[in-house]
Amino acid sequence: MPCLRGKSLVAEPRSGDDLAQLLMEKAAGDETILLRLIDEDDIPDDGLGFHAQQAVEKMIKAVLAHNLITYERTHNIAYLLSCWMTPVQQTKAWTEAQLKGLYDESPAPIAQLDRATPS
Numbered sequence: 001m002p003c004l005r006g007k008s009l010v011a012e013p014r015s016g017d018d019l020a021q022l023l024m025e026k027a028a029g030d031e032t033i034l035l036r037l038i039d040e041d042d043i044p045d046d047g048l049g050f051h052a053q054q055a056v057e058k059m060i061k062a063v064l065a066h067n068l069i070t071y072e073r074t075h076n077i078a079y080l081l082s083c084w085m086t087p088v089q090q091t092k093a094w095t096e097a098q099l100k101g102l103y104d105e106s107p108a109p110i111a112q113l114d115r116a117t118p119s
Contacts, residue, residue, distance in 0.1 A: 024058070030051045067084075
């Protein structure tokens, strides 16, 4: 699947920053679900993993949309990252300030997402 610039291959009717904002809002919803369910012992790990994967996928797609990088409709995170890495490796233009502008709050620390029980 080629990663292209220009005409969008995504199904969403928005593009650029509008699409990036929409995707970040949807990712925040998945993250909210994940954080609310993470401490529930009766919720299977694969259900939590689904929402974690969805949040990450949407955040990556938001970065791509913000940079006008088109991608095939997919849930393949490795493919989506490959679409991002090629232009980044060429330009090396992203700064921490640009990344911070994609979300209002810092993401939850990884330790908050650990379901492992203490020994």
